[in-house]
Each structure stands twice: as structure tokens, then as C-alpha cells.
Amino acid sequence: MATMKDIARLAGVSTSTVSHVINKTRFVSEEISERVNNAAKELNYAPSALARSLKMNRTRTIGMLVTTSTNPFFGEVVKGVERSCYHQNYNLILCNTEGDTERMKASIDTLLQKRVDGLILMCATLAGEKLDIFEQYPSIPVVVMDWGPMHFESDKIQDNSFLGGYLATKHLIENGHKEVGCITGPLNRHQALMRYEGYKKALKEHHLVINPDWIIESDFECDGGAKSLEALIERGPLPSSLFVCNDMMAMGALNIAHAKGIKVPNELSIIGYDDIHIAKYMTPSLTTIHQPKYRLGKAAVETLLAKIDKTDLALMWFNSSRH
CATH class of the missing domain: 3.40.50.2300 (Response regulator)
Structure with missing residues (x-):
């Protein structure tokens, strides 16, 4: 296996010059760089990533x-x-x-x-x-x-999950909804809790009732969103809108709404969170809070x-x- 010394001998330069050319650690003239690179190519030189990492401690x-x-x-x-x-x-x-x-x-x-x-x-x-x-x-x-x-x-x-939860809920309220439910993520997780806290702040700010029958904790997955909407339906009349704390759960909820004949958004408005790429391909397209992933x-x-x-x-x- 060829070494830098072999390249230096063939190119007629010092070993340190070869090192500077190969590792791009110092300016070397174009003519000398070309000689070194041609010699390295002729000798089929392959730099050792392991040796370099040991030397550079990187x-x-x-x-x-x-x-x-x-x-x-x-x-x-x-x-x-x-x-x-x-x-x-x-x-x-x-x-x-x-x-x-x-x-x-x-x-x-x-x-x-x-x-x-x-x-x-x-x-x-x-x-x-x-x-x-x-x-x-x-x-x-x-x-x-x-x-x-x-x-x-x-x-x-x-991300600022508190602000995101607040903006999602505020959007529903500004579109005329006075009944806003929430499917949360696991509340032992910081991001899920902050989105829920943002939801509560928006309701309180607009003097709207926080109805515990319209709030359910879930798991951030599609199945969780589907099961949560089914559970809300079993509890009684649904609110006019739902903030679902991520897009995966929102997609699960949309699927159940379709299966139960609940028209979205005419009978139930839904907003998600994350703005994942496939959200816009749902029918109807999912309104969602954008995360700059x-x-x-x-x-x-x-x-x-x-x-x-x-x-x-x-x-x-x-x-x-x-x-």
C-alpha cells in the first residue's frame, strides 16, 4: 500500500507538502498540487481515515x-x-x-x-x-x-410547543368555534404538555369553557388519534372543533370521522400539528401548525x-x- 513518502518521492517534494495537498491544510501552488495528485493517482493512494482520525483526534x-x-x-x-x-x-x-x-x-x-x-x-x-x-x-x-x-x-x-398549541386553538376560535376539544399527546412528555397548556391559554383568553369531556390524552400515533375520537364520540355530543396535537393523530381522527359519517370541516373542524409532508394529501387537506423540521x-x-x-x-x- 502506497504511503505519503512514496508520493513525495515520485512527485519530488517533501512529505509535509504531500500532507498539506491531500489534507488541504495549507496553500500549495497549483503546479505542485497537480504533481502530488497525479503521483497519488498513479500509486493508487488511499488515505487512511483511521490514521487521520487518530492524528487529528477527530x-x-x-x-x-x-x-x-x-x-x-x-x-x-x-x-x-x-x-x-x-x-x-x-x-x-x-x-x-x-x-x-x-x-x-x-x-x-x-x-x-x-x-x-x-x-x-x-x-x-x-x-x-x-x-x-x-x-x-x-x-x-x-x-x-x-x-x-x-x-x-x-x-x-x-420548537415552541406552547406557542404552537396556542396558535392552533386561536385559529379555531377566530374561525367562529366556541366549542374546542383537544386530543393531547402523552402529557408526561414536555412537548405534549406545552401544546396542551397553549390550548388552555387560548380558551381562557377568549373566556371559553374548558370541557373535560372534550379532552383526551393519546399517544402521538395514528391509532391513538382514531381511538381517541371514537372515545369522544362515546362520551356524547362532540365539540364543533378539535385541536389534535400532532398530524399522525389528526389523520387517525379524520379516518374515524369519515367512517362515522362525520363531515369535516362542516360538522367537525380539525387542526393538527407538525405539517408533515403527507398532511396536504389527506381529504380534506389537513390544516396544521408548521414545524420547521x-x-x-x-x-x-x-x-x-x-x-x-x-x-x-x-x-x-x-x-x-x-x-
């Missing part, structure tokens, strides 16, 4: 954990993460936790052993978890997306890379101060 790899869900929301956020990694010349290792805490911990352990430069965590099961593994890797930068309180050091990227993913990557750069500078200062 693998240019990010690990990401996501919770399994049929919700396209997660896929659209991951798309933003993956594309941002690509533009920043980083690789992404994606792990699926299946909603299992032990699998999540094992995946984090594996990613850290593979020397990823940082972690993006998007796991509902993380809320309230204390992960001892981060005590073994105190310098690893972590960014958490979407969920509530964490018992380890991390930055957090999340691609920008959420991009923001997570940019935040993590800033933390990685800051960690690198701190390590450089620490190492230099020891000499």
Missing part, C-alpha cells in the same frame, strides 16, 4: 439516536441532520432505539466506543433519564432534540459542531498549558 462522524415511530416527522428531521452533515463533510451513524431504554444505552455505548465526535439524541425515553455512561465520557458534546428535562449536560433544540435538524448539527470546535479548543489549551 473522526468527522456524528452519532444520532432516534425513537422508532411511524411518524414521518422524525424522518423529515433526520433528513435535515443528514444533509447538514453532508454539507459539513461529516458522516452520520443513525441508531434506532425501538423505544427501549436498554437498547438506547447500548447504542450510546457503541457510538462512543467508535469515537464519534458528538451525539444528537432524539429519544422520548430519554426524558428524566440519568445516563451514567456520560460520566465516563465527560468531554463528548451532546445535543438533545424535542424532549424534556435531562439529567446530563447537553444543549437542547426544540429541516431547520430543526440543521440547527442540531450546527449547535453540535460549535460544541465540538469549542471542546477541541479547550483540549488544545489544556495540552499546551501542560508543556
Whole structure:
């Protein structure tokens, strides 16, 4: 296998010059760069990613954990993460936790052993978890997306769910509805609770009754939305409108409304949350609160890379101060 020394000998330059050309760490004249690149091509030189990562103390790899869900929301956020990694010349290792805490911990352990430069965590099961593994890797930068309180050091990227819930409910009220029900997500999750709190604020602001018979807690999945609307129907007369706290549940509710002969929006107006891509292909198209999913993913990557750069500078200062 060819080495940089072999390329230097063939190109008639120093090994350090070869390194600068291949790693793009310093300006080298076009003529010399061409000689080096031609020599590397002639020798079928392939740079060792492992050797480079050991030398630079960087693998240019990010690990990401996501919770399994049929919700396209997660896929659209991951798309933003993956594309941002690509533009920043980083690789992404994606792990699926299946909603299992032990699998999540094992995946984090594996990613850290593979020397990823940082972690993006998007796991509902993380809320309230204390992960001892981060005590073994105190310098690893972590960014958490979407969920509530964490018992380890991390930055957090999340939407303003309180405002979103408020705006969704206000939209229904401004369209003439005085009866507004709500299908919430799991209220032990921060985002679901904040959307529900936004809903209550809008009703109180407009002096409307919060009827507990029109409020039901669900699970953020299609089946949950379908079962919730069935349960509301069994309780008695429906409100004239519903704020459903994500699009997946709203799609399930729309399906049941159609099956029961309830005309949407004439008899029941429904607004969702997330603005997933397929929402506009429902019949009727789903009114929904937009979440900037691609920008959420991009923001997570940019935040993590800033933390990685800051960690690198701190390590450089620490190492230099020891000499």
C-alpha cells in the first residue's frame, strides 16, 4: 500500500507538502498540487481515515439516536441532520432505539466506543433519564432534540410547543368555534404538555369553557388519534372543533370521522400539528401548525459542531498549558 513518502518521492517534494495537498491544510501552488495528485493517482493512494482520525483526534462522524415511530416527522428531521452533515463533510451513524431504554444505552455505548465526535439524541425515553455512561465520557458534546428535562449536560433544540398549541386553538376560535376539544399527546412528555397548556391559554383568553369531556390524552400515533375520537364520540355530543396535537393523530381522527359519517370541516373542524409532508394529501387537506423540521435538524448539527470546535479548543489549551 502506497504511503505519503512514496508520493513525495515520485512527485519530488517533501512529505509535509504531500500532507498539506491531500489534507488541504495549507496553500500549495497549483503546479505542485497537480504533481502530488497525479503521483497519488498513479500509486493508487488511499488515505487512511483511521490514521487521520487518530492524528487529528477527530473522526468527522456524528452519532444520532432516534425513537422508532411511524411518524414521518422524525424522518423529515433526520433528513435535515443528514444533509447538514453532508454539507459539513461529516458522516452520520443513525441508531434506532425501538423505544427501549436498554437498547438506547447500548447504542450510546457503541457510538462512543467508535469515537464519534458528538451525539444528537432524539429519544422520548430519554426524558428524566440519568445516563451514567456520560460520566465516563465527560468531554463528548451532546445535543438533545424535542424532549424534556435531562439529567446530563447537553444543549437542547426544540420548537415552541406552547406557542404552537396556542396558535392552533386561536385559529379555531377566530374561525367562529366556541366549542374546542383537544386530543393531547402523552402529557408526561414536555412537548405534549406545552401544546396542551397553549390550548388552555387560548380558551381562557377568549373566556371559553374548558370541557373535560372534550379532552383526551393519546399517544402521538395514528391509532391513538382514531381511538381517541371514537372515545369522544362515546362520551356524547362532540365539540364543533378539535385541536389534535400532532398530524399522525389528526389523520387517525379524520379516518374515524369519515367512517362515522362525520363531515369535516362542516360538522367537525380539525387542526393538527407538525405539517408533515403527507398532511396536504389527506381529504380534506389537513390544516396544521408548521414545524420547521429541516431547520430543526440543521440547527442540531450546527449547535453540535460549535460544541465540538469549542471542546477541541479547550483540549488544545489544556495540552499546551501542560508543556
